Amino acid sequence: MKKKMYGVLILIGCLIASVCSMQEVFAAEDENKLGYVVEPLQPSTQIDPETSYFYIKTTPGETQTLKVRVTSTIKEKVQLRIYGVDASTKEGVIEYTEDEKNKDDTLKEPLSSLLKVGTPEITVGNFEEKTVDIQVTAPKEHYDGVKMGAIVIEKVPDKKKKQGMATKYNYTIGLITSENGDEFTNGKTLKLNEAKATISHGKKMVVAQLQNPEPKMIDKLNIVATMINKETGKVAKEKTVQNYRIAPNSHFDFELDWGVNDLAAGKYTLKLEAKNNNEEWHLSKDFEITSDEAKEINETSVFKIQTPTWLKVTSVLLGIISLVLMGSLFYRRKKWEKAWKRLRIAKKKKKKKKGRSKNKK
Template sequence: MKKNNYLYVILWAGLLLFLFPNITLAKEEENLGYTVSAVPSSKQIDPEQSYFYIQTTPGEIQQLKVNVKSTRKEPVKINIYPTNAFTGDQGTIEYTEDSKLLDETLKDPISSIVKVDTPSLTVEDYEEKELTIQLTSPKESYSGVKIGALVFELDGTEKDQPVTNKFAYRIGLITSENGDDYKDSKTLNLLDAKSTLKRGKKMVLATLQNPEPKILSNIDIQAEVREKDSKKVVKKTTAKQYNMAPNSRFEFEMDWGTSAIKGGTYLLNMTVSNGYNDWKFEKEFTITGAQAKQMNEDSGFKIITPIWIKAVTIVLLIMTGVMIFVLLKRRKKMESQWKSRKRKKRKKRKKKEVR
């Protein structure tokens, strides 16, 4: 009886391990060795938020505090730097250090008004340190908000990785002079339309811009590309619930697929709506024969037919043609014989009638 009890225990333990494998190990692996938390500021607009949402005054200097706490004995080296909000290709608000991704309408971004006093910090043996970040508001008054994030990155992470893929914690940072609603942008522009290769794919790219210092929220997009002369629709794409960062732009992607692009003049039509505002755009763009040829050749996403399949196809077509020719000739011969027999029967009937 005891042996059976032991067996039941072992079986249950095995089942639990199977259903919930490496729970402790997974938690250890996910632990970067440190945690960060924002210290509430006296200028915090919304004290309920865990990120910084700071009220500013032109030219004012503020000190923001962040607690960095070690969660293990071994030392952990952390790099700290500010980033700016921009709109990613999939209509999401992301963060970047690359100034090339920022729109020209963005003045005094977060990275230009934030100074980290200690850009590199080491914590160890469960210690806690307080980090000071200096926020210097622009001298000129601004409307809306400026959005970015403070990144606390594990030292040793590859520098060329996107911020979203790095081993890091982020604390959001939003600044505003009045604390008004900042998710109600009402302006959207279509800056450009073109066809090019992106990530090895043939695409039509429409550059959309939100020039306001507010978030453009929950936009739905319907887009189609037509040949200008024939009005033939060659591509349709829809997207839902896109969001655009303040003063940002992004390239809305229309994947051409594996079919070959041909040169010509095309029309891009877009309808964009978020339930409060509607926008309609039309933009003409041209693909030269040389561009189309180059994209079709360089694309990593295309249908490549092996030579043997082409050869077999040609042989089958020839055989099919020969069979059709033989069948038609045979049918013609049979019709001729049938008509000949019919004529002979008519002659016989006439002879009988004469008799």
């Protein structure tokens, strides 16, 4: 029994060692692919020293300097670009991008506007180490909640290489600023601004714009969406999601994929039941899909049921052949029935003649 136990312990130990070694190999591969690693150096204003990102306290109008250590992991030189971005939301995930179209109207003095990178572009190589300074100047006026974004250290693509579907490689270090360090994951306001039918990524969609207008994040959000046809009262579409996150002062499109079926014109009501550990929201929005909208969307979408021409032609030919065969069988059956009828009549006449001849005798 002891020998079996020792064997199991040795096996578990070997498995753990192999997993650790695999993780080290994958980490080394990622570092070699990028050619550099980064490390945020926590300042004295860091609110939570246990986090791996910057979560700093600010004072109105004051400037502080954040430092990021960049270390080369290969001999070749790597050119890097450093810049700041704001937090946005896409499909229930918080993202950090330069896309201005995702900026919400409620986002005043975004974090990216408060940052100034000392050296926006640097070059590292041959395992050297450099420190990048990022200045953060807080707004002169008091602000509630937090400002959320990130510092991006991005590898500049090699211009000599062929341009195509270029993959961007970067490190993103989260950055959150606050004046008081209060809880920032307990947003209380969720709005359903509009609902409409549209095309998204070539798909037929019903899209609801959800907005978090507060400078706090909404976390661990579960949503049950129900789209009801107002004329029939029937449920036209349903969708359930879990663990969505919405960045402060942001909005995103909650999408109901219509699939390959045609979108039907009509008047609808979209109901959203949303909740997390802190709040519950009951949202509703009436909207209409006109006949013209439905027709345009159905025709434009690449995701639809299409019958190939050859299948249509084959179906028609098979139909014609089936009709010919059925007609032929019907004709032959009628012909056989007439033949059998004549044969029966002939037999009856023959029997009658025999009967008469016997009577005469």
